[in-house]
Amino acid sequence: xxxxxxxxALYQEIILDHYKNPHGKGLRDAFEAEVHHVNPTCGxxxxxxxxxxxxxxxxxSYDALGCSISQASASVxxxxxxxxxxxxxxxxxxxxxxxxxxxxxxEPDEDTLEDxxxxxxxxxxxxxxxxALLSWMAWKDATVQAGGNDA
Amino acid sequence: MTTPTLPGLLPELEVVRKDFPILxxxxxxxxxxxxxxxxxxxxxxxxxxxxxxxxxxxHNANIARxxxxxxxxxxxxxxxxxxxxxxFLNAPSRNEVVFTKNATEALNLLxxxxxxxxxxxxxxxxxxxxxxxxxxQLACERSGAELRWFGLTDDGQLDLSNADQxxxxxxxxxxxxxxxxxxxxxNPVADLTARAKAAGALSVxxxxxxxxxxxxxxxxVDCDFLVFTGHKVCGPTGIGVLWGREELLNGLPPFHGGxxxxxxxxxxxxxxxxxxxxxxxxxxxxxxxxxxxxxxDYLGHLGLDAIHAHEQAITGYALEGLATVPGLTVxxxxxxxxxxxxxxxxLEGVHPHDIAQVLDSRGVAVRAGHHCAKxxxxxxxxxxxxxxxxxxxxxxxxxxxxxxxxxxxxxxxxLG
Numbered sequence: 001x002x003x004x005x006x007x008x009a010l011y012q013e014i015i016l017d018h019y020k021n022p023h024g025k026g027l028r029d030a031f032e033a034e035v036h037h038v039n040p041t042c043g044x045x046x047x048x049x050x051x052x053x054x055x056x057x058x059x060x061s062y063d064a065l066g067c068s069i070s071q072a073s074a075s076v077x078x079x080x081x082x083x084x085x086x087x088x089x090x091x092x093x094x095x096x097x098x099x100x101x102x103x104x105x106x107e108p109d110e111d112t113l114e115d116x117x118x119x120x121x122x123x124x125x126x127x128x129x130x131x132a133l134l135s136w137m138a139w140k141d142a143t144v145q146a147g148g149n150d151a
Numbered sequence: 152m153t154t155p156t157l158p159g160l161l162p163e164l165e166v167v168r169k170d171f172p173i174l175x176x177x178x179x180x181x182x183x184x185x186x187x188x189x190x191x192x193x194x195x196x197x198x199x200x201x202x203x204x205x206x207x208x209x210h211n212a213n214i215a216r217x218x219x220x221x222x223x224x225x226x227x228x229x230x231x232x233x234x235x236x237x238x239f240l241n242a243p244s245r246n247e248v249v250f251t252k253n254a255t256e257a258l259n260l261l262x263x264x265x266x267x268x269x270x271x272x273x274x275x276x277x278x279x280x281x282x283x284x285x286x287x288q289l290a291c292e293r294s295g296a297e298l299r300w301f302g303l304t305d306d307g308q309l310d311l312s313n314a315d316q317x318x319x320x321x322x323x324x325x326x327x328x329x330x331x332x333x334x335x336x337x338n339p340v341a342d343l344t345a346r347a348k349a350a351g352a353l354s355v356x357x358x359x360x361x362x363x364x365x366x367x368x369x370x371x372v373d374c375d376f377l378v379f380t381g382h383k384v385c386g387p388t389g390i391g392v393l394w395g396r397e398e399l400l401n402g403l404p405p406f407h408g409g410x411x412x413x414x415x416x417x418x419x420x421x422x423x424x425x426x427x428x429x430x431x432x433x434x435x436x437x438x439x440x441x442x443x444x445x446x447x448d449y450l451g452h453l454g455l456d457a458i459h460a461h462e463q464a465i466t467g468y469a470l471e472g473l474a475t476v477p478g479l480t481v482x483x484x485x486x487x488x489x490x491x492x493x494x495x496x497x498l499e500g501v502h503p504h505d506i507a508q509v510l511d512s513r514g515v516a517v518r519a520g521h522h523c524a525k526x527x528x529x530x531x532x533x534x535x536x537x538x539x540x541x542x543x544x545x546x547x548x549x550x551x552x553x554x555x556x557x558x559x560x561x562x563x564x565x566l567g
Binding site (some may be wrong): 006007011012015024042043044045065066067068069125128131136 | 501502503504505508509514519520521523528534537561563564565
């Protein structure tokens with residue numbers, strides 16, 4: 001149970017904006033790996049493709065079904081990692097993971113996480129952490145399959 | 152909140168609600184609890200809580216083996232619970248009531264022990280809970296039997312148009328839910344058991360959603376096996392029931408091996424007890440059985456016919472209220488007399504998780520997701536849904552609170 005105040009902490013405007021107008025949504029053709037991840041408890045799912053080019057995340061394309069948190073999270077992921085060197089993107093993944101698993105105790109760094117800091121409020125709701133992590137876990141999986149770990 | 156009165160509500164509803172201490176509590180921000188998740192688990196009346204505490208405080212001992220006064224008292228209480236459940240189901244014999252961990256274990260017990268082989272088939276339905284799907288999938292994979300299922304009509308009923316092709320001379324089991332946990336549909340169980348019988352197949356009824364809200368009479372529906380779980384009928388978690396015809400239960404091989412289920416054991420081989428002990432290996436959930444016994448007694452005092460009338464009145468009122476919310480679509484039958492008290496719905500533009508979260512901020516507890524019925528959702532092209540489920544303690548004012556909270560959800564997500 002949470003109060004109306006907590007509700008606003010969970011559903012930051014940034015999250016609702018990304019939910020209504022997701023960035024980079026849709027599956028695109030150039031890719032080295034495609035994965036399909038589901039959240040078995042709620043049925044949320046994402047199909048996600050990764051295109052790497054010369055050590056850089058050239059594209060992340062995705063098709064997702066799920067709640068506002070999981071949809072907004074995929075959109076924010078797209079904004080953050082596309083165009084970045086793979087190792088830098090993987091470091092961002094670690095940072096986002098630490099934020100989400102931090103039970104609300106981790107102070108996010110806006111300089112690196114940008115819009116993803118809006119998810120700090122989600123970390124206080126254990127039931128919703130998996131929603132926020134769905135596309136990020138899918139991206140890590142696809143990136144490893146695409147050989148991105150060797151970059 | 153004003154409390155509208157409806158024909159069919161339980162008499163003295165406010166007094167009945169006082170039997171459930173949890174309904175008095177408030178949530179964060181001082182909000183009253185509006186509990187509309189009873190198809191998930193029901194709340195517990197004081198009499199069940201007291202029966203369990205009293206057993207633990209005064210009568211606790213292991214059963215059927217302790218040669219002392221407490222052992223005799225504990226055994227007596229456990230076996231009395233069996234009598235109460237037998238009466239609750241109108242079972243011809245107390246030996247036909249087997250205590251399990253839950254309904255899922257009861258279904259798995261049947262799927263594990265009923266003899267199946269290549270050429271046989273098992274018929275289920277597309278509206279089953281996963282426990283009545285996966286257990287038979289596993290049984291068919293192990294045995295080489297074929298799994299078949301009744302489809303659903305667009306209005307959420309079982310499609311019986313091809314019943315004669317589905318249930319044939321090779322059908323060994325017809326397993327189906329009495330009341331759908333997602334669509335709310337009440338199935339024609341007596342018709343289905345008759346079809347099974349005519350084909351020489353065993354009928355298995357999942358009464359997990361029916362037992363809380365309908366009179367269940369195993370002789371009237373003429374089934375071979377029926378399962379339900381304790382925690383949805385005001386009892387505790389950790390206990391379920393398998394009812395089966397005595398001669399059929401005694402014809403099944405044991406499920407779990409261990410203490411209490413044997414006649415005699417040598418190092419080379421063992422012989423087995425008859426039902427119900429045949430299927431109750433090890434120390435059973437004793438205090439949970441005592442709680443379940445108190446729970447079915449409590450339901451009996453209120454009267455299952457009265458509870459059913461209450462559920463129908465509340466369900467009808469809820470269907471009317473939900474129909475006023477723009478963009479809301481109810482899944483399953485929209486005639487309250489044709490359905491149980493679980494109502495799953497979609498709200499255009501808002502995901503069920505987000506709905507449940509916003510409702511929670513207003514103290515309204517519902518379930519969001521696939522409700523362990525993914526195939527039924529897929530049948531209607533829905534990934535997940537929000538489900539409100541009422542019970543004997545639900546008031547019309549709580550339905551009003553739900554409808555109001557749904558309106559708030561729409562405004563929160565800026566829908567028109």
